[in-house]
Amino acid sequence: MRMYDIIEKKRDGHPLTEEEIRFFVEGYTDGSIPDYQASALCMAIYFRGMNDQEISILTDAMAHSGDMLDLSRFGTLSADKHSTGGVGDKTSLIVMPIIAALGAKVAKMTGRGLGHTGGTVDKLESIPGYDVTLDGQTFMQQVEDIGISLIGQSGNMTPADKKLYALRDVTATVDSIPLITSSIMCKKLAAGAHNIVLDVKVGSGAFMKTVEDARELATKMTTIGRLCGRNIAAVLTNMNQPLGHNIGNALEVQEAVEVLNGGGPDDMKQVCLALASALASMVFQIPHDEAVQRAEEALVSGAAFQKMVEWIGRQGGDVRYLKDTSLFPKCSCVYEVKATESGYIQSMDAEQIGLCSVLLGAGRATKEESIDPAAGIILNKKIGAPVNKGDVLCTLYTNREAVIPTAEQQYIQAVRIGAEAPEEEPLIYDIIR
């Protein structure tokens, strides 16, 4: 088999066979197929597309290109969640203990933040003592015993995707539905869970800027997940502004604790309940309404918070910080950003606000940078809120005093104030099962 013939076939708009797709994935992973041929094939896929059969084979081949997590011992009870990435997105810290409190098995590998979006590993590491590096046996035993463990990604998972994503990034082939679908879904297949909920974010802070694009991607990902033998649901959620009020690692843990204790911002709670109930419905094979009721019950009864305390404590985290969040370290500089005009908040550029939190120290612009767990932003006003000149729009928390003028400017530019109250946007656009 020759890579040249595979490129030519796709260039001319023909579907590839299973053998051809696997030949490409294996050859590109082991280095026998060079970058220039892989780039040419990505560009041909970009223009010609792939049918569902081809995408599911590509996804499966990429999932099997490295280590696979075997969760078969948990039968159909294993549950996972994936977010396409947003700002202030601490949903995993809430959804996973809810679903574990209901009896699902959560063995989740999770990532660090990069660019304007945060990562769950960084958030968990802001809890003193929490160990994100459990060995495989300890990780599995914890899930057997208490139903939940979250650790950082380790081992050699989906090397085909690592290489291909980096190549797509520099060859203008990222935004291709077959390539995005296979890239996201191969990682979820390798992570092993039988039931997966996808939080597909839509808006200014998201990878997908329009509901139409997000729906197309979500529909494709659920179809491919199903063809690959998993139960999948996708929830399309609004990311035209940060989720909740807190951005930054320890600040987001504090907000997650508030929600698990029955408080917290309403948008945060609604998105978490939508994700948790979509998962519960699949794991326990129950109707949607019953799943919503059970998820709410886990929150209201305190069972989900108790599960979080059990989980964090078992992984070495100091649970006193969960019981009294005032113990989290504070930043040396706390600065209020004030409105420069009166009116209503019309829109917020969530990506710019995410980048502002990076500047304050809450995230990293490159993989090598370290983060400040205490840094971040608390939003005082969100879209639709009336504001008077001089009102506090947000509070910046940082240990880098010198960045405050730039961060303030960036925040003010990201928030548009106008005379009319804007139309309310949906928080959840759709649920695709």
Ligand code: URA
């Ligand atoms: N996220 C991924 O993991 N892969 C893509 O291709 C796009 C977004």
